[in-house]
Amino acid sequence: MPLLPDATAFERSDGSARSAEQQATQPAVPKLDPATRPAALPFWARRSGVLFYTGLWTAVFLFIATALRSNVGTDDAMEIYQAQSLELFYQARNPALYDWFLYGLNRLIGSPLASVALLNYGSMFACALLLYALARRVIVDPRLQALSVYSLALIWVVAYDSHRILTHTNLNIVVIAATLLTIHSLARNPTAAAYVLLGLLFVIGMLAKYAYGVFFGALVAAALLQRDYRRVFLDPRFLLTLVVAAMPFIALAVVYAGELRTILTTVDGVVQTGRENSFVDKAGALAAAFVGYLLPFLPVYLGSFYLKGLPSKSDGPRDDSFRQLLGLLLVVSMVAMIIWAFGVGSTQLRSRYMHGVWLAAPLFFLMMLDRFAPPARSFRSFLAATVTITAIVAGIYLVSRMAPSEALCGNCRPSIPYQQLGDAIETRYGRSPTLVGYSALEAGYLRAAVPGARTLTLVNHPYRPPTRPSDHCLLVWQADSRAQSRLADSLAQNGLPLLPDEELTIDWWAPLLPHTRQTTFLIQRLPLDSRLCE
Template identity: 30%
Template sequence: MRADATPLERWLIPGLLGYFALQILVRATGSPVLDLDEAEQVVVTQWWLAGYSGQPPLYAWLQKLAFEVFGMNLLAIALLKNSLLFLTYLFTYLSARRLLRDGNLAVLATLSLLLIPQVVWESQRDLSHSVIVTTVAAASFYVLLRWLERPSIGHYLLVGLVFGLGILSKYNYAVFAAAAGCVLLTMPLGRVRLFSPRILLSAAVAAVVLAPHALWFWDSVQFGTRAMGKLEFGDGLWPWSGFGSLALAVLGFLTPLWLVLLAVFRRDFLAAFRWRRAEAAPGGFPPGRYLLFALALLAAMVLILGAAHFKDRWMLPILLLFPLYVFAALRPGAVTPARLRVFVTVCLVMPVLALLVMAGRVHEWPMLDGHHRYSYPYGELTAEIRNMGFERGLIVADRAFIAGNLRFRLPDSRVMYPGVTGDPLVCGPGEDLLVVWDADRNDEPPRHLRDWLSTHLDLDIAGADLTILQTDVQGAALGVVLMSAQEASLEQRC
C-alpha cells in the first residue's frame, strides 16, 4: 500500500479479499450441481487443446490447471473465478490510482463496479469467458498506462502479452483493444509509442501467444465462428434492430450505476458529460474519448456488418472504463465527505446482497426455494444410471449442462456433447456407451444428438432400447440409451 494512501484505500484490498474468500466458501460448500458455464468447463478440461468450441481457450486452460492442483471439485471452480474477479477490482484500482491521482477517487471508481449487475452478480452466478476477458481488459488498461509513462522493453513485451491473452479470453476483447488503439492514434504521445520500432516486440509476443489458437481457428472455422452467430447478422429491421438492441445492452449494463451516480452527485454527474470535462484526465489517457470510440465501433458493427443483437454481458470488457471516466470528469470538490460516505455505503450494500442471494441459491434456503439449476437431482439420477449397470465409459449428452454434471459424478468416464471439440474415442477396452438427453424436452433422442453419433461414431441408435429416468423434481427427466462396448463397436474404433 502506498505511503500516502487514504484510510479508505487501506480498507479496500483487505475488504475485497475478505469478500471473495466468503464467496469461495459459499460456493465450495454449496450444491454439487454445476451451473451452465461450470458444467461446460468440466467437459472441456478433459483435454489440453488450442480451442474447444465457439469461445477461446484461456479460461479452460486455467480451470484445467486448477483441477490438476486441487482436484475436480467445487473449490477449484470457485477459487479460479473469484481470483479473477478480485484481480479485476485490483487492476481497476491500480489504473484509477494512476489515472486520477487521487486515492479516494480511485476507491470510488473501483467500488463502482459493485453497482454493475454483470460484474457483481452475473459474473458470480454463472459466467466464465466474460469473467476472464474483463480481468484481462482491466490488466491491459493498467499496462497501457504504465507503457505510456515508461516505454521500456519490458512494457512493450507486456503490451503484446496482454493483447494476446485478451483475444484468448474472449473475442469481444478486440473491441476494447481497437478502441484503445484509436485513442492512442489521436494522442501525440500515443503515436510516438505505437510507431516506435519496439512495437515489433509487442507484435511478436502477441503472435507467439495467439499462434496455436489461430491455427486451430483456421482448421475449425465452424467451431470458432459459432459464437459470432449470436450477433444475428442481417436479422431484424436494419439498422434499427441493431441500434435498439445495442442501446438496451449499454443501458442495461450501466444501470443501476448511473442512477446512483445521478442521485449522489446530481448536477456534477451531468456536467461530467461536457466535452471539455470528459476529455480531462490527470493520468494522460482520456477515458471519455475511449468510450466514444468503443461505441462507434459497436455502431459500425450494426451499420457495416449488420449485427442485430447485443447482450449486456458482452459490454463487460468494453465499458469497464465508464467509472474511471466519470470520476476523471467530475469537477474538483464534487466529492464531498457526505457524498463519499453515501456512495460508499450504497456500493457496499451490493456485495452483501450478492453474497446472501448466492448462499441462498447454492445452499437451498427455504425462503429462496425454487426450481433453479442448483436443485437439479443429479445425485439421484446418477445413482439410477449406476443401477442400470453403467460405471465408466463414454457419455454423450445433448448439452453441456448434462454432460458436465455427469462427469462431475462419474469422473472415470469421458463425456462429449455436440458443439465441443475433443477426441471421444480415447478409451480403454470394455467401456460402455451412455447416450443421455433432456427427456423433459424430448422423449426421443434429439436430432442434433443423433447426427453427432452418426458423424463421429458411425452409430445409429434408432430402435435402441431407451429408458426415461424420472424424479420427483419438476422438469428433472433424462432419456438414456445404454449400450455395451460390443454393441456400440467402440472397441474396434478405439
C-alpha cells in the same frame, strides 16, 4: 474527520524520482493538494480495507458457488465438458485459454465444480486488484481509488451475471485491466520489456476471448487521438509488441489454416446475427446493451455525488492525459458498437458484451470526480447503495440455493441434485465410468458430478474426449427432460432403443423449502462397443 493521507505517498507508487526531462515529456503524476489534506482514512479507503472487502465479496460468492450448489451453471457445464483433455482448439466460438486453466485446476484439485468457481472468482478478484493498482496511479483521492474497485459491484454484469453465465469474459477482463495498467506505465516509463509485455498481453487476451481484439483496436485508436499516449504507439519499440503479438498467430495460420477459417466463419456468423431485423430492433438492442451495462452504477454515482449540485473544485495537478485516453476509449468503443449494430446490422448485442470495451467506465467517471472535493456524505451514500445492492444479490443467491422453489428460480439448475446423483453412480458403477448425456450441457453436468468419469454427448459436438478403457457406459438423463423424444431419435439412429435400466429419485438439498423437491434420473446401460461409447 480527516480522510486523506500525506500527499507524498502518491508521487510514485515505487517511491522513485523522475528526471526533469521525464517530468516535461510524461503525463503529470497525481499529487494531493496540501490545503485539503486530512490526516486519516476510513478503513474502507485504505489499501488493507480494499483488499479485505474485495476478498470478502469474493469469499462470500465463492462459498455460495461451491458449498451451496448441487450443480454447475449452464456455461460452466459447457466448459467442464470440454476441459477433459488439453487441446489446441475445442470449438470455434471461443478460444481455448479458459479451458486450459480449467483443465489444470481439475487435475490439481479433482473437482470440476470447485475448479470452475475458483477460476471465475479468482479472475474477478485479480481484475479488481489490477484496476485498484491502476486507480492508485491515476486518482489522487484514496477514497475514489477504493470506489473504483467497489463500483464493480454496481455493474450488473459483475454484480449478477458473473455468478451465472460468464466464463471466458472473466479471463478477458483480467487481461484488459493488465493492458490498461501496462499502457499507463509505457506512457510514463517506456521500456523494451514493457512493449514485449504488451505483445504478450495481446496474445493472452485473444486466447481468452476474441472480443479482446475489439478492445485493443479501440485502445490503439483512442491513444492515437491523445498526445501523450500517441507516443506510446509511435515509438519504434512498438515493433516489439507487433512481433510478439503476431508470431503465435502466424504459426497457427500456417499449421492450422483450416481451423482458423472455421473460427473466422463462426465469429462472422455470430457478429451478423439479426441482420434482417428492423432498425427499431437494432436500436433497442444497442440501447439496452449500453444502458444495461451502466446500471445501477450510473444512477448511484450521479445520485451520490451530483444530486445536490457539483461538489467544490479541488486544486492541484491531475492525470488528465489518462482520463482523456479512457474517455476517448469509451467514445471509440461506442462508435464501434454503433457500426456493429447498424453498419453490420447485428442485434447480437448484450450488456455483458460491453464488458470488454466499457470495463474502464467506472474508473473514468471517478477520475472526473477527482477534479472536485466531494463531501463525506456523498461517499457514505455511494457505499450504502453498494452494500445494499450486494446484500440483495447475495440474498437472492442464498435463498435460491436454500429454498429453490419454482416460483423463485424456475427449474433452479444450480440446485438440481447432480452431486447426489454422482455419489449414487460412483457407488454403483465406480469412479471412472463412461457417461453419455444428450448434449454438452448434460455431459458437463455429469462430468461435474463424477469427476473421474469420461463424459460424451449423444449429439455431435466439435469436441470429443480421448478414448480410454471403462467397465461401464451409461446414458443418463432426467425423467422430465424435454429432450426425451430427441434422445429416442438419436439412439434409434445408432440402432438402439430408449429403454432405461434404472431409475433414481433424489431429494434436493433445500433446508428452507417447506416441501420436498425431487428429480428422477434414468440410466440406460449401453454396449461398451457401441459407437456412442467410443
